[in-house]
Amino acid sequence: MSMTRKIEIDGKEVPFRASAAVPRIYRIKFHRDIYKDLSALEKSIGKGDEENSNLDLFSLELFENIAFIMAKHADPSIPDTPEEWLDGFGTFSIYQVLPQLIELWGLNVKTDVEAKKNFAQLTAR
Numbered sequence: 001m002s003m004t005r006k007i008e009i010d011g012k013e014v015p016f017r018a019s020a021a022v023p024r025i026y027r028i029k030f031h032r033d034i035y036k037d038l039s040a041l042e043k044s045i046g047k048g049d050e051e052n053s054n055l056d057l058f059s060l061e062l063f064e065n066i067a068f069i070m071a072k073h074a075d076p077s078i079p080d081t082p083e084e085w086l087d088g089f090g091t092f093s094i095y096q097v098l099p100q101l102i103e104l105w106g107l108n109v110k111t112d113v114e115a116k117k118n119f120a121q122l123t124a125r
Contacts, residue, residue: 002017002018002019002020002021002108003017003018003019003104003107003108004016004017004018004074005100005104007097007100007101009089009091009092009093009096009097010089010090010091010092012089014071015071015074015075016067016070016071016073016074016100016101016104017070017071017073017074018070018073018104018105018107018108019073019108021073022034022069022070022073022105023035025069025072025073026065026066026069029065029069030065030069032062032065034066034069037062037065037066038066038102038105040059040062041059041062041063041066041098041102042098042102044056044059045094045095045098045099055094060094063094063097063098064082064086064092065082066101067092067097067098067101068081068082068085068086070101070104070105071085072085
């Protein structure tokens with residue numbers, strides 16, 4: 001089961017999709033673990049306060065890669081590289097977008113866990 005949400009970026013409504021396929025797509029494209037990267041980003045951004053965050057250039061790249069994968073998963077017609085995709089925006093604030101992506105990912109994981117739990121209860125009968 002997947003979850004989709006539109007997030008406004010630079011005045012545009014951009015669809016993002018979270019599903020069980022995202023970690024695999026991210027791993028194949030960037031050779032990294034999305035769970036570890038999202039956790040690190042969540043810690044780095046803190047409460048979303050730009051002045052008190054611990055974001056470095058590597059963290060920004062992680063964020064851009066995660067956002068790209070989730071956007072490409074929602075809309076396969078977007079460009080094939082994060083650079084080309086990001087070039088379509090004038091601004092792209094990690095402080096506005098990342099909390100929404102983390103929330104979307106959390107809703108997807110929660111839905112997936114509940115579905116497995118319900119399936120296990122049905123098969124145990």
